[in-house]
Amino acid sequence: MAEPLPRAFYARHAVEVAPELLGQILVRTWKGQCLAGRIVEVEAYSGGDDAASHAFRGPTPRNRSMFGPAGHAYVYLIYGVHHCLNIVTGREGDGQAVLIRALEPLEGIEMMQALRGKRDLHQLTNGPGKLCQALAIDRKLDGHDLCLGQILWVEPGPSPQEPIATSPRVGVRGDSLALQRAWRFFLDGNPFVSRTPLNNRATRWP
DNA sequence: GTCAAGATTAGT
DNA sequence: CTAATCTTGACG
16 A cells, blocks of 8 residues: 655645645545545635635634644535535644545445445546545544545555646635635546536646 | 524436 | 535624
């Protein structure tokens, strides 16, 4: 088994970490099985200077993981229905994180299909709520340390062949700066990127 | 205590 | 377009 990405990888600004997570492998062990997918879409959220971030108004019981050390999970429930997985970045106290928005399924696909109640590979993990359901991720994993290489972690994957593209973040509220920031990163043309209200056309990155 | 809104998804 | 579904955070 490969080594998990080290804490130093995550201990940088979210906007620096986010695009580098593309192509890496998210691994989850569950019921003795290995569920894994290639990260194909992410979004960066920073702290007090980002009106779209849960950390914008400072620490609360819900978002306290965001203010902890880098490399830990921040998992929250949205709309009372879906969970979303973030990985904390930056320095402790910053309140930065990267939201994992879509995966390309690699391993444990049958289990993911069972967990989702859907067969279609392209609908399995192409959204933040969907991927959490497929990997059995919920608030019990909030605060989990991804650098341990147990239960949930990220390991290095081959450099993506696809070009990296950016766009504004999906579904966010906030001030005009928050709406304008192109902090969504995805592998251009990859069929496992989430379908969104936004136009998937976007500028190339860098 | 009350209440509106939400980094979404599936179905009409 | 809208319902689902429930926790959080703001306010008093």
